[in-house]
Amino acid sequence: MTLNIPDVPLRRTTPVWIAAVLAVVIAAVVVAVTPTQAKAIATSVPLGTAGSFGVLAGTTVTNTGDSVISQDLGVSPGTAITGFPPGVVLGEQHSADAVALQAQSDLVVAYDDAAGQDTDFALDSGIGNGETLLPGVHTAESGVGLTGDLVLDADGDPSAVWVFQIPEALTTASASRVLLTNGASPCNVYWQIGSSATIGTNSTFVGTIMALTSISVTTGANIDGRALARNAAVTLDTNNIFLSACGTGTTGGAATGGAATGGAATGGAATGGAATGGAATGGAATGGAATGGAATGGAATGGAATGGAATGGAATGGAATGGDTTGGANGGETGGNGHGKPKKPKKHKPKKPKKHKPSKPKKHKKPHERVGGYVSDHKDHLEESVQHEGQHSRSA
Incomplete structure (x- = not known):
């Protein structure tokens, strides 16, 4: 007797590791074809x-x-x-x-x-x-x-x-x-x-x-x-x-209200910028001469020139805090409350000691002298007593 066993189709199974590899490859392809924003390639222009x-x-x-x-x-x-x-x-x-x-x-x-x-x-x-x-x-x-x-x-x-x-x-x-x-x-x-x-x-x-x-x-x-x-x-x-200092641009600064619209235009940076920005940063440069800041009263004639950098104003606070900010020698040279050049202390010359001249001792009056018409000597008194007694004995 022959047994008729029906043929069962064999299942083809994909190994797990092959499936994992395929997933990685597909993901890489998807990333590669997805459009992305290009990285900035702008370079500084050589002027x-x-x-x-x-x-x-x-x-x-x-x-x-x-x-x-x-x-x-x-x-x-x-x-x-x-x-x-x-x-x-x-x-x-x-x-x-x-x-x-x-x-x-x-x-x-x-x-x-x-x-x-x-x-x-x-x-x-x-x-x-x-x-x-x-x-x-x-x-x-x-x-x-x-x-x-x-x-x-x-x-x-x-x-x-x-x-x-x-x-x-x-x-x-x-x-x-x-x-x-x-x-x-x-x-x-x-x-x-x-x-x-x-x-x-x-x-x-x-x-x-x-x-x-x-x-x-x-x-x-x-x-x-x-x-x-x-x-x-x-x-x-x-x-x-x-031109402001490189690397310092911020919203509201040089572009919006600092040196551009408030500083140079109205005199802000012009009068206060000479110490810190000057012509290089656009501070005093932008409004200096026009408003009388750095060009006429600030760094040129008052602050940095006479009392600022020259005498120590700008270095210690003259041009920065008092010199160019206030626009002249008063700020630069004095620096406002002691920021300018300190006055040299007066040299103390000790007085020469006076030579001590010892006073001559007073001469004492000699003893047995009459003073003011009165008898002050004991010897004279005895002599007078003896003479008086002699006269009394003769009279007797």
Whole structure:
């Protein structure tokens, strides 16, 4: 008898370790194809000798009003510089000389460097709605308008760099602002403009503008950076163009209300900044000569010059606490409550002791002398008694 046993299909089982390997491979593939935000690759733009200029033009520099430029001012190949005074340049002026020519040459290199950096982020044509931009290369497809507040956030990295590539014009609205936060530095912000730039009335701008054509800074606008035009004019109207210390930009500081809008413009940084910031940081440089702070009463004639750094004011508190802050020799030299040069103590000269002359002893009166008509001598008294007794015996 034959048993008919039905065939049962064998189950193919996948070993556990193979399944684990497959899961890892699949996960890696998914991560690889998932789009992620590119890491910022912006690098600092080499300005060369152009970095010493606050304003540099190709044809002319024209100023109206009490503008203050903390760094050098130059033009090349053009020669015309007008409006200084009343404008004030705390650096040097260069009109079509070798220095300006070299600065323009270095500006071309810097402009090309900024334009050639790879893009990290697309830049909208309308910015300034309170958005925050991270470090990196931000590239626009056309002209850009800044309408309000734009925040640049370094996320705690003082070396963070922003490069803005704008192929056409840049225009900022009145009272618009570029704000720095979390260690962002105005020294590391670059605007490469393929045409012209116009900075709006009473606005606050940050960074180095490198315009192919012209730059117009309208009434009351402040730039914490530079205005460098390659081929055409730079026009100013009662502006402060300075450069704050690198690595110190913060929201509300140089960009929003410190040296830019409150300090240099109204005299804050101008009168108190000479000791701590000076021309280098944009403090006194921005409002010094215009308001009479560092240029006329502060570091130049009073604080640091006479009582500040020269005599110890600036070092011990003269220029910093009393000298340039109050604007003159009274603060610098005296330092306010003893911060200036201490007076030398008077030398004590001991008096010579008087020579002691011993007094001559008084001569005693000789004994047995009559004093004042009275008998004071005992011997005389006895003689008189003897004579009296002799006379009495004879009479008897």
